[in-house]
Amino acid sequence: MTHTPAPADAALSIDGIAATRSTNVIDDLVPGVRLRLGKTASGVTLSAARDTAALETTVSDFASTLNAMRGLLKDFRKAAAGSDPAGALAGDATARAIDQRLLGLVTVPVAAAGGLRLRDLGVSVARTGAISFDAARLAALPAARHSDAEILMRTLSGSSPGSADSLQAIAALAVPATAGLTRRKDGVTAELANVEVRLADYKASLAKQYAAMDRLVAASKAVGAQLDTQIKMWTRQS
Incomplete structure (x- = not known):
């Protein structure tokens, strides 16, 4: 029959001050230093320096x-x-x-x-x-x-x-600047939308003008043809 001893706390002494911990990895004795206890020893000298x-x-x-x-x-x-x-x-x-x-x-x-x-x-x-x-x-x-x-x-x-x-x-500080840029972007987008609306209106106006011009030209041609016919008739009569 094998007897297994109960685990014991790690016991150590630092600068003459005794301490015990339930684990062999100790982080709270020396600020910024982690100690890993591997075996029993009568004395170990540790030194530390800033990196x-x-x-x-x-x-x-x-x-x-x-x-x-x-x-x-x-x-x-x-x-x-x-x-x-x-x-x-x-x-x-x-x-x-x-x-x-x-x-x-x-x-x-x-x-x-x-x-x-x-x-x-x-x-x-x-x-x-x-x-x-x-x-x-x-x-x-x-x-x-x-x-x-x-x-x-x-x-x-x-x-x-x-x-x-x-x-x-x-x-x-950049947060208000970002918000300002967003507002500026929204303003530009709105302005572009207005420009597009104005451009569409302008195109529609031009289309109307062109249509009117076409009608005017057609009417002019019709009047011209009528006058030409009348002139020919006058010429025959004379």
Whole structure:
């Protein structure tokens, strides 16, 4: 007969503090760290460091996103030049406000991040308006401020709710613009419908005029034929 022992809780000690858990996968003892217990051991040394490569990728992607969004807005907002037509949002106040807010994300200090700005992480704006990222500038950021940098990126991306300075908050500004475009589209559609009605009326009027002209020409021919007959009769009589 085989005796199977009852399962026991996992017992461990971290920095001299004892703890027990009902599973060998533990997520709630060290913030941001998952422990997987494989076997009994007298002591294990764990070390952790921030993933600076992930932070660099996040900042770089964010800068690329800002640059792409501003480039798209620039194309939509362009004025007509020669044979090149104006953009769909040329002169639109909301589109201009969105562009200014996107540009402002580079220099706005975030209080929750200790006043840190995207510019402090290596994001800059060229005279042409292009937004770029300098990895060397981020690498020079003191390690003590990396946590602030992470808070900054969460805030600006909108992961931390309630921030007016975030991509999500700025995206919300586009809703009225979309509604405005819809109204403009509806207005153009209605105007086109009116033009089509006027065009149909004009065609009908022309048709009537042409019909009248045809009748007039026919009548003229008839009168001409009658006169010709009379003239011939006069000629015979004379």
